[in-house]
Amino acid sequence: MDRNSVGIVTPNKFTFGSVEEPMVLESGRTLGPVDIMYETYGEPNADRSNAILICHALSGDHHAAGYHSPHDPNTGWWDSMIGPGKGFDTRKYWVICSNIIAGCKGSTGPLSINPQTGQPYGLDFPVVTIGDMVEAQKRLLDHLQIKRLYSIAGGSMGGFQVLEWALRYPDMVRSAICIASAARLSAQAIAFNTIGRNAITRDPEWREGKYSDKGPEKGLATARMVGHITYLSEMLLDAKFGRRLQSASRLSYNFTTEFAIESYLNHKGSAFTQRFDANSYLYITKAMDYFDISRSHGPLKAAFANVTARCLFVSYSSDWLFPTSQTKEMVRALLSNGKPVSFIEINSPYGHDAFLIEEEKLTHILTGFLTGVAKEVAA
Amino acid sequence: MDRNSVGIVTPNKFTFGSVEEPMVLESGRTLGPVDIMYETYGEPNADRSNAILICHALSGDHHAAGYHSPHDPNTGWWDSMIGPGKGFDTRKYWVICSNIIAGCKGSTGPLSINPQTGQPYGLDFPVVTIGDMVEAQKRLLDHLQIKRLYSIAGGSMGGFQVLEWALRYPDMVRSAICIASAARLSAQAIAFNTIGRNAITRDPEWREGKYSDKGPEKGLATARMVGHITYLSEMLLDAKFGRRLQSASRLSYNFTTEFAIESYLNHKGSAFTQRFDANSYLYITKAMDYFDISRSHGPLKAAFANVTARCLFVSYSSDWLFPTSQTKEMVRALLSNGKPVSFIEINSPYGHDAFLIEEEKLTHILTGFLTGVAKEVAA
Numbered sequence: 001m002d003r004n005s006v007g008i009v010t011p012n013k014f015t016f017g018s019v020e021e022p023m024v025l026e027s028g029r030t031l032g033p034v035d036i037m038y039e040t041y042g043e044p045n046a047d048r049s050n051a052i053l054i055c056h057a058l059s060g061d062h063h064a065a066g067y068h069s070p071h072d073p074n075t076g077w078w079d080s081m082i083g084p085g086k087g088f089d090t091r092k093y094w095v096i097c098s099n100i101i102a103g104c105k106g107s108t109g110p111l112s113i114n115p116q117t118g119q120p121y122g123l124d125f126p127v128v129t130i131g132d133m134v135e136a137q138k139r140l141l142d143h144l145q146i147k148r149l150y151s152i153a154g155g156s157m158g159g160f161q162v163l164e165w166a167l168r169y170p171d172m173v174r175s176a177i178c179i180a181s182a183a184r185l186s187a188q189a190i191a192f193n194t195i196g197r198n199a200i201t202r203d204p205e206w207r208e209g210k211y212s213d214k215g216p217e218k219g220l221a222t223a224r225m226v227g228h229i230t231y232l233s234e235m236l237l238d239a240k241f242g243r244r245l246q247s248a249s250r251l252s253y254n255f256t257t258e259f260a261i262e263s264y265l266n267h268k269g270s271a272f273t274q275r276f277d278a279n280s281y282l283y284i285t286k287a288m289d290y291f292d293i294s295r296s297h298g299p300l301k302a303a304f305a306n307v308t309a310r311c312l313f314v315s316y317s318s319d320w321l322f323p324t325s326q327t328k329e330m331v332r333a334l335l336s337n338g339k340p341v342s343f344i345e346i347n348s349p350y351g352h353d354a355f356l357i358e359e360e361k362l363t364h365i366l367t368g369f370l371t372g373v374a375k376e377v378a379a
Numbered sequence: 380m381d382r383n384s385v386g387i388v389t390p391n392k393f394t395f396g397s398v399e400e401p402m403v404l405e406s407g408r409t410l411g412p413v414d415i416m417y418e419t420y421g422e423p424n425a426d427r428s429n430a431i432l433i434c435h436a437l438s439g440d441h442h443a444a445g446y447h448s449p450h451d452p453n454t455g456w457w458d459s460m461i462g463p464g465k466g467f468d469t470r471k472y473w474v475i476c477s478n479i480i481a482g483c484k485g486s487t488g489p490l491s492i493n494p495q496t497g498q499p500y501g502l503d504f505p506v507v508t509i510g511d512m513v514e515a516q517k518r519l520l521d522h523l524q525i526k527r528l529y530s531i532a533g534g535s536m537g538g539f540q541v542l543e544w545a546l547r548y549p550d551m552v553r554s555a556i557c558i559a560s561a562a563r564l565s566a567q568a569i570a571f572n573t574i575g576r577n578a579i580t581r582d583p584e585w586r587e588g589k590y591s592d593k594g595p596e597k598g599l600a601t602a603r604m605v606g607h608i609t610y611l612s613e614m615l616l617d618a619k620f621g622r623r624l625q626s627a628s629r630l631s632y633n634f635t636t637e638f639a640i641e642s643y644l645n646h647k648g649s650a651f652t653q654r655f656d657a658n659s660y661l662y663i664t665k666a667m668d669y670f671d672i673s674r675s676h677g678p679l680k681a682a683f684a685n686v687t688a689r690c691l692f693v694s695y696s697s698d699w700l701f702p703t704s705q706t707k708e709m710v711r712a713l714l715s716n717g718k719p720v721s722f723i724e725i726n727s728p729y730g731h732d733a734f735l736i737e738e739e740k741l742t743h744i745l746t747g748f749l750t751g752v753a754k755e756v757a758a
Contacts, residue, residue, distance in 0.1 A: 253406035
């Protein structure tokens with residue numbers, strides 16, 4: 001039992017928009033009504049100025065901390081960072097995390113019923129962008145009567161949302177924490193997403209997105225396996241698995257799962273199909289591919305000119321999916337605008353996944369940064 | 380017309396073994412008869428001491444140079460390196476390249492007829508190793524009355540064969556050129572191969588390897604796409620494709636192929652299915668996964684103790700599939716044995732594929748190295 005857990009939490013659902021008054025998306029298409037699942041940890045202060053929005057990555061959801069029942073074996077995906085005395089200290093901050101639109105954990109997405117047809121949206125769901133995800137979060141914050149976020153934080157695609165918030169609503173973001181992220185997805189990252197999507201759509205069980213029950217489990221598992229390799233460093237794979245055989249000392253000379261790394265990837269792929277929707281995977285990776293600050297807000301220096309948030313950028317030395325060079329590009333753009341910006345590259349062997357693993361290193365940095373934001377407010 | 384082309388070449392077939400007297404493989408299983416397709420360029424000298432064996436990589440074959448007919452639009456896969464005045468100068472050397480066993484270009488592989496059943500082997504084909512490929516090449520060299528190779532060269536999996544030759548038949552290898560290779564496949568590389576194989580075997584058209592006609596084209600295309608990403612550097616993908624859209628200035632907001640990198644990968648994947656067999660892909664990647672000098676020959680220093688070949692190792696700065704560090708490991712092992720070994724890391728943005736692309740840089744190095752070998756012989 002983690003004494004610093006936020007304990008049992010209950011997800012909430014917020015609904016906005018309707019068929020008649022839908023949300024207008026960046027594509028020009030519309031969506032409504034829109035459900036947003038969210039959880040909160042800690043308590044709001046009197047003027048709700050202590051709110052911190054946590055933005056999740058590709059496979060995350062609104063359940064960022066605590067557990068859902070007394071015997072729940074799983075805690076939220078960032079439980080190590082959110083709780084009393086943790087990096088996002090719930091004794092001081094009111095922490096909120098919502099499931100993105102296009103997700104599959106209760107927020108409106110391809111699994112939801114299309115009010116026009118009475119059937120699940122499937123591929124009728126409109127393509128959404130990181131900006132659309134942020135707009136939906138904005139509606140949630142309005143509903144929660146939050147005028148200005150004390151901070152906003154996220155890693156990977158969560159970092160995309162952090163950046164989009166800081167650019168779109170500078171007056172609402174007091175500080176921003178962008179972890180293991182970038183101003184745009186690289187060609188290589190788009191390539192990996194392309195393979196994941198192809199694996200899904202080439203699975204005959206996908207049925208043009210109109211699957212029921214199991215769906216394209218094999219394709220989704222392959223997509224997840226590709227993703228997993230990109231989340232881990234070569235160094236870590238060598239240290240953790242190397243060329244170790246899973247359960248034998250001799251080579252099998254057949255095509256059974258044989259190396260420990262094969263077994264690990266197969267397990268990760270299969271497990272993912274139990275908790276994630278294949279169509280959601282298509283939409284979310286597409287939103288990631290589309291993210292490009294330069295396309296939506298102009299060249300980086302100009303784009304960051306209006307940012308008022310105090311920014312913290314964190315990268316990890318062995319992250320090759322979102323390498324440090326991409327973080328530095330943003331730091332340079334903010335510096336060239338004379339903005340206060342903090343940047344640290346954390347030495348870690350864990351690759352991109354380090355932001356979910358290296359809790360101790362990140363905790364020290366977050367605690368200091370968030371305290372500094374408070375001082376600035378007091379000044 | 381390349382004036383330095385070897386011109387029109389005709390493949391040859393060499394057959395050894397039989398059902399009664401088969402080749403015994405490392406696994407203990409047997410294979411026979413065994414066909415080996417090969418090509419030769421240049422002429423043997425009187426004592427056949429000027430032979431250079433070229434070993435191909437995963438998707439290569441015996442057609443390494445020249446063309447097959449006057450209007451053949453395609454030259455051999457290493458045509459830039461093999462020919463009169465080229466790196467492997469056919470005015471001086473007798474260059475030989477054979478298709479590996481388990482391949483799909485005429486050497487015995489899963490596509491071949493199993494004499495026991497009268498049907499294609501499919502998954503009845505035995506799992507072969509790099510060592511088995513080398514044994515088959517050894518039989519070919521015996522047939523060609525080559526007692527000692529002037530040199531042997533190969534990149535990637537071709538480098539595995541080079542190393543295996545130098546270790547297994549030190550007396551037959553005067554010099555060895557190991558390019559963009561390693562003493563073993565890393566966990567990350569096994570992981571990518573695993574995904575490729577899974578994509579094939581999860582394609583319903585694979586039919587447990589008993590497909591006819593088209594076979595698992597979608598799975599094979601996905602496997603090739605994964606491979607392609609690993610062959611190119613992030614830098615090159617950014618420079619060549621970046622976030623450029625294939626044929627529009629605006630985002631499509633749908634799931635059509637949209638970014639140039641997506642289009643490129645899709646094309647590479649589809650094209651590959653026209654020229655490669657899915658079962659061969661399974662067997663060859665498995666042979667790569669199994670390659671591990673330490674497993675077969677002991678710790679690297681001890682393993683290399685009996686190498687007598689003058690060795691040249693070449694790596695490429697942006698190759699992340701077979702990084703320079705893996706080459707250095709072998710160079711260190713040879714140096715610690717007091718062996719003559721040359722090593723160069725070529726600066727290149729082309730990633731692993733650089734060994735097929737950076738012809739000029741490689742030509743200078745090869746020419747010098749091969750000339751040096753001759754001097755040593757004369758001394």
